[in-house]
Amino acid sequence: MTTHEDTMSTVITNIATLVTNDPSLGDNSPLGLVRDAAVVIDGDRIAWTGESSKAPATDNRVDAGGRTVLPGFVDSHSHLVFAGDRTEEFNARMSGRRYSAGGIRTTVAATRAATDGQLEANLTRFLAEALRQGTTTFETKSGYGLTVEDEARALRVAAAHTEEVTYLGAHIVAPEYAEDPAAYVELVTGEMLDACAPHARWIDVFCEKGAFDGDQARAILTAGKARGLHPRIHANQLSHGPGVQLAVELDAASADHCTHLTDADVDALANGSTVATLLPGAEFSTRAEWPDARRLLDAGVTVALSTDCNPGSSFTSSVPFCVALAVRDMGMTPDEAVWSATAGGAAALRRTDIGRLTPGARADLTLLDAPSHVHLAYRPGVPLVAGVWRNGTRVV
Ligand code: NIG
Ligand code: FE
Numbered sequence: 001m002t003t004h005e006d007t008m009s010t011v012i013t014n015i016a017t018l019v020t021n022d023p024s025l026g027d028n029s030p031l032g033l034v035r036d037a038a039v040v041i042d043g044d045r046i047a048w049t050g051e052s053s054k055a056p057a058t059d060n061r062v063d064a065g066g067r068t069v070l071p072g073f074v075d076s077h078s079h080l081v082f083a084g085d086r087t088e089e090f091n092a093r094m095s096g097r098r099y100s101a102g103g104i105r106t107t108v109a110a111t112r113a114a115t116d117g118q119l120e121a122n123l124t125r126f127l128a129e130a131l132r133q134g135t136t137t138f139e140t141k142s143g144y145g146l147t148v149e150d151e152a153r154a155l156r157v158a159a160a161h162t163e164e165v166t167y168l169g170a171h172i173v174a175p176e177y178a179e180d181p182a183a184y185v186e187l188v189t190g191e192m193l194d195a196c197a198p199h200a201r202w203i204d205v206f207c208e209k210g211a212f213d214g215d216q217a218r219a220i221l222t223a224g225k226a227r228g229l230h231p232r233i234h235a236n237q238l239s240h241g242p243g244v245q246l247a248v249e250l251d252a253a254s255a256d257h258c259t260h261l262t263d264a265d266v267d268a269l270a271n272g273s274t275v276a277t278l279l280p281g282a283e284f285s286t287r288a289e290w291p292d293a294r295r296l297l298d299a300g301v302t303v304a305l306s307t308d309c310n311p312g313s314s315f316t317s318s319v320p321f322c323v324a325l326a327v328r329d330m331g332m333t334p335d336e337a338v339w340s341a342t343a344g345g346a347a348a349l350r351r352t353d354i355g356r357l358t359p360g361a362r363a364d365l366t367l368l369d370a371p372s373h374v375h376l377a378y379r380p381g382v383p384l385v386a387g388v389w390r391n392g393t394r395v396v
Contacts, residue, residue, distance in 0.1 A: 009042045009058040010392075012069060012365070017372040019070035020049055021343040021356035030339050031373070032356075039069060041363040044392040049357055070338065070373055072136025072364035072388060073319040074345025074355045076164070077256050077277055079310035080126045080140045081119055081154040084110030086311045090285065099238070099286035101210040103312045104144070104172050111144035111154070119157050126309060127161060130317040132396055134385040136364035137345070137354050141204055143168030146175075148192045155199035164349055166202035167193070167229060170220045172211050185216050189223035202253070203229035207243035214242030221250050230350070236260045237282070248272035254304065254348040259283065259291045269301040275348040277304040278340070280325035281314035293340075294331030304344035305337060324380035334374040363392035 018037035026032035038055035040048035142154035151169045158165045169188040177184035203224030207217040221231040235243025237257035244265040247255035256277040278291045308314040323337040346355025367387035388396035
């Protein structure tokens with residue numbers, strides 16, 4: 001018998017609830033649920049899913065013990081290249097102060113002062129934390145460097161750990177350019193873009209009062225597109241604004257936050273191919289009004305759920321926590337929230353090889369110590385993740 005995992009096949013049997021996210025494989029619901037199921041992993045891919053009794057023979061066998069298997073979570077929005085924390089700012093907020101984009105400057109100062117090794121160690125720690133909670137794919141951004149060198153190194157550090165790297169030189173105007181934001185936009189779309197584009201897949205901008213307005217955001221995303229980066233955007237987080245409609249107009253993969261939306265914003269999303277990524281950790285940690293997921297879903301918008309993990313507005317790496325919040329406070333059903341945290345995240349990254357357990361998909365799976373995926377919302381705060389496979393290898 002071979003001992004190389006990449007050439008071995010494994011069957012996971014005795015799965016009470018299997019979430020495939022392929023309606024044709026299961027019960028015709030969006031989650032494509034199969035009861036009393038099995039999954040076959042061959043190398044780094046899913047080879048087969050179906051009823052346990054029909055599973056083909058394999059080299060290895062894992063008994064799921066009547067628990068749940070679902071696709072690994074796809075966390076399509078995080079800010080993990082940073083140093084320091086913002087405990088004091090959080091404390092002040094919980095005593096009544098409002099959140100504003102200005103706090104980002106605190107993390108910029110700490111990040112610039114950190115060594116590459118410190119940034120890498122911090123990132124690795126949060127990735128391990130996320131993996132233990134079932135996240136098998138994550139996107140992460142620069143945005144706490146705001147100089148040519150500091151942005152480029154943030155992306156280099158991130159690119160060593162994920163393919164989903166986003167250039168966010170336009171997080172806020174760098175402090176050195178406070179008096180001349182136009183010159184900073186020139187830097188972000190010029191020299192900084194040149195240094196960053198080779199290390200990133202995406203370009204992002206924080207379109208908000210106190211950060212960048214609609215015209216600046218359009219200039220930044222358009223320049224990124226011309227360099228082969230695909231747009232995504234922080235839009236309509238703290239107030240109404242042009243970000244969401246700009247995202248649809250530029251065919252951004254995702255408009256993120258979407259907390260303050262007009263009917264025209266919802267219509268634009270419903271008629272475009274931009275995913276609305278909701279980040280309930282941010283509303284939780286800033287004591288802000290919840291995004292209305294129900295309104296978006298009822299309009300036919302594709303919704304993703306993600307952590308936004310960052311030291312300022314949402315210091316959680318837990319997708320299960322975000323699922324629970326979305327169900328309790330944003331009008332999502334448990335099925336919808338689980339779809340949004342897996343297939344929705346994949347859609348927000350324009351990926352079809354993850355976020356589903358179908359033959360040919362990447363073998364990224366999470367085993368929950370629960371009889372169904374509903375327990376992610378039903379048992380909030382409980383560490384239900386009992387196993388994680390990434391690229392076919394068991395890592396938790
Ligand atoms: O997504 N909104 C902009 N950026 C982050 C917050 C960053 C920070 O406060 O450090 C967000 O919430
Ligand atoms: Fe963010």
